[in-house]
Amino acid sequence: MTSKAKRAPAKAVLRPAGTRLLMVAVAAVALSGCKTTDDPTRVAGWTLVDASQRHPILVSQEPSTHIIRIGRGSHGLTASQRAQLINFTDYYRATDAGNSRLVVTVPSGASNEVGAMYAVGQIRDLLRDSGFAEDNISVEAYDAEGQADPPIRVSYLRYVAQPPKCGDWSTNLAYEPMNLPYPNFGCANQHNFGAQVANPADLLGPRSMTARSSERRDQVWERYVKGKATGAQRTLQDAVNTSSN
Numbered sequence: 335m336t337s338k339a340k341r342a343p344a345k346a347v348l349r350p351a352g353t354r355l356l357m358v359a360v361a362a363v364a365l366s367g368c369k370t371t372d373d374p375t376r377v378a379g380w381t382l383v384d385a386s387q388r389h390p391i392l393v394s395q396e397p398s399t400h401i402i403r404i405g406r407g408s409h410g411l412t413a414s415q416r417a418q419l420i421n422f423t424d425y426y427r428a429t430d431a432g433n434s435r436l437v438v439t440v441p442s443g444a445s446n447e448v449g450a451m452y453a454v455g456q457i458r459d460l461l462r463d464s465g466f467a468e469d470n471i472s473v474e475a476y477d478a479e480g481q482a483d484p485p486i487r488v489s490y491l492r493y494v495a496q497p498p499k500c501g502d503w504s505t506n507l508a509y510e511p512m513n514l515p516y517p518n519f520g521c522a523n524q525h526n527f528g529a530q531v532a533n534p535a536d537l538l539g540p541r542s543m544t545a546r547s548s549e550r551r552d553q554v555w556e557r558y559v560k561g562k563a564t565g566a567q568r569t570l571q572d573a574v575n576t577s578s579n
Contacts, residue, residue: 385520389498391528393537395434398426399489402457404441406483408449410456419457419488423464426490429533434491436461437472441486443479450486457488493535497528 400422402415411419426436440454441447454473461471478484500521507516531537554564 383515385524388515388517388519389500389521389524391498391524391531391537392496393534394494394496395491396494397489398492399487402453402486402488403483404446404449404453404486406446406449408446408452410449410452411460416456416460419460420464422488423461423466426492429492429535435470435472436466437474437487437489439474439476439487439489441478441481441484442475443477444481444484446483447478453486457486493533493538495528495531495534495537497525500525 400419402411402419423436438454438457440450444450458471458473462468498521500518502517502521505516510516528534533541535541557564
């Protein structure tokens, strides 16, 4: 009985020691699995497989400017200048630059200042007739004293796509024991897509919506408020034509 009583404490001491060793081993394995490698495409044991994440297309904004030359003593825009300005604003709409204002910068203090003021008034009228709201047009003056016939500048910020640079063949495609995508995987598609996209703003999100056509909607709502049928009224002749078809 004495020998058994002496052995019992030894077993009690060995069990906690074995448990601690097992916990240390598990913690070491967990820490080794969370290690970040030097390859930026391999983070915490997983790899960026999506080409749009491995080779992103950068979208930025750059100014697009239209120059209007105004001579001394002129009284506004010529027919050619009007047509060129309309083409410029049409391109502004096509590129969905609704998040950018049209900025009209006018020379001040130059010899053609009076002619430039006439032209600015016509520019504002032309933009309003084209559907631009007043809060979407900004007119600013710049110091042009001493310059010979400085121009009027109409500008806005347009979106520009910058495709990724390809050509990283640093890995051996014949030997990939981890079966992971090679560095250049999907880059060519991303580069071509970024170079061919018509409107880089589409890469950032959906386009802004235009104003609704409310002619028919107002009529239907008015009939609904009065408790009348909102559907279009059909005559007997319409019913006959439908049944014959």
